[in-house]
Amino acid sequence: MGKLGRFACIFTPMALSIASLLCLLLVFLGGLNKNDSNLSSLWFFRADASDFLANPDFDLISGTDIDDHILQAFRTSASSNKLKDFYTVHLWNYCSGDIKGDDFKLTYCSPRQASFWFNPEEVWGLNNTAAERFFPKQLDKGLDVYRKVSKWMFAAYSIAFWVTVAEIVLGIFAIFSRWGSFVTTIASTASTIMTLAASATSTALYGSLTGAFNTVLKPYHIKGELGHKMMVVTWLAVAFSFGAGLFWLISTCCCSGKSDKKRVKVEKTPYTYERVASPYLGHREQHGGSHEMHNMGPQQTGKVSAYEPFRHT
Incomplete structure (x- = not known):
């Protein structure tokens, strides 16, 4: 088959590995630039407070001091412009903006930092207020779990990204031998495991956070939403990585890369x-x-x- 056949054999796993890397790159680039509508649309979670801001003077439940304290804190945050129409949470940071009709316009993105987690009490200016003491315990527990797990999630995405880079580099050496494919398969397996772990963690984490927001803050007309586009991108990274690992494994058994040379064996004519x-x-x-x-x-x-x-x- 030769080197050309060997190259054709590893083209599919190499292309799948690059596709997985591009998906992981999109996860990292989400929220990078508030002026880029494509990247800004890639978020894990969105908190929508536009309904509250449209009517901050509504009466919640009469005779409930705890709810009144939290409601007053939200009103104070809204009057000081600390509470925006919506917030989107990304891997590195969060962004906020205004809603005009059906248009979500970003006006601010926080500085990027590793192991980022979105703390609504701090962002909304509710810390060091009465609302902090009376903040719903269910949401507090959810935020505490979110803070701890977000560190692991960020580490898993980082490891998955760099192991996928190593997989692609090793894949170049796989052109020359099946041993190269074997080593690349090991790297691809590690990449798939870490990408799967990161995607599963982010899905469960932000799914739980969305549920907590919609349960606890629903009386305040604040709702949460899971980022479906980001979920599609991160799970595509898993699918591409799994497919690449499968084809890398196949390439260890097929397409040796050695030319099949016909050896002409000259024998003496019998009865000479x-x-x-x-x-x-x-x-x-x-x-x-x-x-x-x-x-x-x-x-x-x-x-x-x-x-x-x-x-x-």
Whole structure:
């Protein structure tokens, strides 16, 4: 098959590995630039407070001091412009903006930091207020779990990204041998495991956070939403990585890359003969143009036989 066939054999897993890397890159680039509508649309979670801001003076439940404290804190945050229409949470940071009709316009993105987690009490200016003491315990517990797990999630995405880069680099060496494919398969397996772990963690984490927001903050007209586009991108990364690992494994068994050279084996034609000296006729010597026979056998004959012996080979 040769090197060309070997290259064709690893083209599919290499393309799938690159596709997985691009999906992971999109996860990292989400929220990078508030002016880029494509990247800003890639978020894990969105909190929508536009309904509250549209009517911040609504009466919640009469005779409930705890709810009134939280409601008053939200009103204070809204009056000081700390509470925006919506917030989107990304891997590195969060962004906020205004809603005009059906248009979600980003106006601010926080600085990017590793192991980021979205703390609504701090972002909305509710810390060091009465609302912080009375904030629903269910949401507090959810945020505490979110803070701890978000560190693991960020580490899993980072490891998955760099292991996928290593997989692609090793895949170049896989062009030359099946041993290269074997080493690349190991890297691909690690990449798939980490990508799967990161995607499963982010899905469960932000799914739980969405549920907590919609349960606890629903009376305040604040709702949460899971980022479906980001979920599609991160699970596509898993699918591409799994497919790449499968084809890398297949390439360890097929397409050796060695040319199939036909070896022409020359054999002697059967039943050939070689002429040998006769033990009966002896050999001839020339002396002055005359021929003299010397008998090599035990008896001498004065005649030259017409028979010429041959040796079978």
